[in-house]
Amino acid sequence: MGKFLxxxxxxxxxxxxxxxxxxxxxxxxxxxxSSTAQAATSTSDSASPSPTVPLASDDPNFWLWNETTTTDxxxxxxxxxxxILGPQNIAIDRQNPDILAPPTxxxxxxxxxxxPFSLSKQQLNTGxxxxxxxxxxxxxxxxxxxxxxxxxxxxxxxxxWHQTAEWAYVLSGSTQISxxxxxxxxxxxxxRQGDLWYFPPGIPHSLQATNDSSEGTEFLLIFPDGNFNDxxxxxxxxxxxxxxxxxxxxxxxxxxxxxDDIPGSQLYIFPGVPPPDNQQPPTSPAGEIPQPFSYxxxxxxxxxxxxxxxxxADSTTFKVATxxxxxxxxxxxxxxxxxxxxxxxxxxxxxxxxxxxVTLFAGTAIAQTxxxxxxxxxxxxxxxxxxxxxxxxxxLKFLEIFNSxxxxxxxxxxxxxxxxxxxxxxxxxxxxxxxxRFNRTKGVVVGGPAGSDYLVAExxxxxxxxxxxxxxxxxxxxxxxxxxxxxxxxxEGRELLAQY
Ligand SMILES: *[C@@H]1O[C@H](CO)[C@@H](O)[C@H](O)[C@H]1NC(C)=O
Ligand SMILES: *[C@@H]1O[C@H](CO)[C@@H](O)[C@H](O)[C@H]1NC(C)=O
Ligand SMILES: *[C@@H]1O[C@H](CO)[C@@H](O)[C@H](O)[C@H]1NC(C)=O
Ligand SMILES: *[C@@H]1O[C@H](CO)[C@@H](O)[C@H](O)[C@H]1NC(C)=O
Ligand SMILES: *[C@@H]1O[C@H](CO)[C@@H](O)[C@H](O)[C@H]1NC(C)=O
Numbered sequence: 212m213g214k215f216l217x218x219x220x221x222x223x224x225x226x227x228x229x230x231x232x233x234x235x236x237x238x239x240x241x242x243x244x245s246s247t248a249q250a251a252t253s254t255s256d257s258a259s260p261s262p263t264v265p266l267a268s269d270d271p272n273f274w275l276w277n278e279t280t281t282t283d284x285x286x287x288x289x290x291x292x293x294x295i296l297g298p299q300n301i302a303i304d305r306q307n308p309d310i311l312a313p314p315t316x317x318x319x320x321x322x323x324x325x326x327p328f329s330l331s332k333q334q335l336n337t338g339x340x341x342x343x344x345x346x347x348x349x350x351x352x353x354x355x356x357x358x359x360x361x362x363x364x365x366x367x368x369x370x371x372w373h374q375t376a377e378w379a380y381v382l383s384g385s386t387q388i389s390x391x392x393x394x395x396x397x398x399x400x401x402x403r404q405g406d407l408w409y410f411p412p413g414i415p416h417s418l419q420a421t422n423d424s425s426e427g428t429e430f431l432l433i434f435p436d437g438n439f440n441d442x443x444x445x446x447x448x449x450x451x452x453x454x455x456x457x458x459x460x461x462x463x464x465x466x467x468x469x470x471d472d473i474p475g476s477q478l479y480i481f482p483g484v485p486p487p488d489n490q491q492p493p494t495s496p497a498g499e500i501p502q503p504f505s506y507x508x509x510x511x512x513x514x515x516x517x518x519x520x521x522x523x524a525d526s527t528t529f530k531v532a533t534x535x536x537x538x539x540x541x542x543x544x545x546x547x548x549x550x551x552x553x554x555x556x557x558x559x560x561x562x563x564x565x566x567x568x569v570t571l572f573a574g575t576a577i578a579q580t581x582x583x584x585x586x587x588x589x590x591x592x593x594x595x596x597x598x599x600x601x602x603x604x605x606x607l608k609f610l611e612i613f614n615s616x617x618x619x620x621x622x623x624x625x626x627x628x629x630x631x632x633x634x635x636x637x638x639x640x641x642x643x644x645x646x647x648r649f650n651r652t653k654g655v656v657v658g659g660p661a662g663s664d665y666l667v668a669e670x671x672x673x674x675x676x677x678x679x680x681x682x683x684x685x686x687x688x689x690x691x692x693x694x695x696x697x698x699x700x701x702x703e704g705r706e707l708l709a710q711y
Contacts, residue, residue, distance in 0.1 A: 518546025
């Protein structure tokens with residue numbers, strides 16, 4: 212049985228190789244093709260999977276520009292495209308090489324999956340500013356919306372509440388939060404850079420910059436609703452300014468005159484006196500909130516992978532955060548967050564440091580590539596395949612945020628490693644050696660910095676690509692008449708391959 216299987220497998224492998232050898236160039240591989248043709252024939256009626264479609268392009272589609280490139284970016288990739296003769300916004304083109312000259316593997320469009328906070332209208336207040344992204348800026352981002360807020364030392368985002376939950380990641384300085392829940396339990400905490408807070412839907416709260424940094428604080432807020440609008444929150448001052456003074460006095464069992472100085476409209480953000488870090492809330496008869504509304508994420512040790520690190524905060528550790536989960540990921544130069552997808556939730560991404568490119572694979576042959584810089588938002592709809600590649604020479608750091616109680620992902624490599632190898636082989640025509648190298652543990656962040664084993668392996672793989680490319684290019688050339696012109700590796704790809 213084992214022997215029979217091995218024979219079938221060999222036949223399968225040779226059969227597929229034979230099919231891959233182009234009719235237009237038999238000379239290069241004549242000895243291989245004659246022997247494999249026989250093997251293929253001998254099992255032609257069984258599982259012999261001669262490909263029913265042409266091979267994928269062997270163009271490596273490297274990114275075309277990086278911080279060392281001095282020439283202006285142009286919509287050109289290999290022999291495709293031509294330079295721009297009309298006006299050009301070079302600064303934007305430089306930031307979006309994969310939109311200007313997409314990889315040849317891109318096809319169709321997935322909708323806009325990039326929004327730089329730089330393009331969000333700023334609201335300037337005394338003491339800080341705020342800008343937001345929701346479905347108005349990014350129609351595909353239906354599951355979450357983001358707000359970026361800055362408070363000078365002591366400045367206050369006033370007491371308020373809203374229908375959705377609020378999750379935050381502190382980008383700089385520290386922020387003191389206060390809250391009281393529906394049972395009258397209260398909470399005050401100072402949340403530092405890289406730490407999180409979370410308020411359940413409808414629970415009132417305030418945010419204030421401490422004086423830990425003379426600059427105050429800045430943070431990212433996430434709301435599990437793409438339609439969230441920060442202008443629609445319910446504010447203490449706004450409510451009282453729109454309530455008859457007689458009612459206010461009756462409510463607080465007070466004289467109307469005691470309420471003479473309340474603001475006539477909302478404050479939103481306003482300057483204040485910095486609070487002490489160890490500030491305590493008034494003692495509540497109901498006690499403190501049982502599950503803290505803040506989480507010292509900065510103190511969680513990340514897991515080290517071959518190409519970087521990752522750490523997760525979701526309701527398994529940050530108990531109260533039942534509607535938002537996060538992964539903070541670092542990717543070293545040359546490395547990549549592996550090809551994967553999230554089975555049940557869309558991803559709202561935020562780029563903190565470094566540069567990246569990401570291809571969203573939407574199914575039905577649709578794939579589109581985007582480039583990201585610090586301060587940019589990405590959005591990847593539920594189950595879309597993607598990777599996040601470091602395209603710079605510094606560490607890439609970003610957040611993957613989900614409208615979910617737990618973080619979940621499916622790894623392409625792990626999936627293939629744990630699937631019967633013969634089945635994988637019949638799909639992809641890979642060698643046993645290649646399949647046996649697939650990691651049964653999630654790689655998460657794969658590859659490593661220059662000089663690492665990864666790059667050595669990459670060079671070997673690239674050498675393999677050159678070999679396959681010879682066969683594949685000829686194959687494509689033989690298809691030219693049927694399919695119209697196709698092309699092999701672009702000039703840069705050729706140049707890079709030549710280095711190995
Ligand atoms: C990254 O590239 C820039 C621009 O060439 C260079 O100035 C810088 O030294 C490089 N950084 C590293 C860590 O190689
Ligand atoms: C804030 O901190 C700085 C030192 O970092 C200090 O000089 C300043 O007086 C502090 N301001 C307040 C209002 O506490
Ligand atoms: C940047 O691009 C140049 C070619 O333009 C290439 O030689 C170099 O390796 C690239 N650097 C990185 C970090 O990709
Ligand atoms: C497999 O992935 C794990 C991380 O999940 C890593 O520690 C290990 O080195 C990888 N193994 C191989 C052979 O790449
Ligand atoms: C056929 O293969 C040989 C050897 O690999 C190569 O030199 C030649 O360019 C190929 N011909 C075509 C048309 O690709």
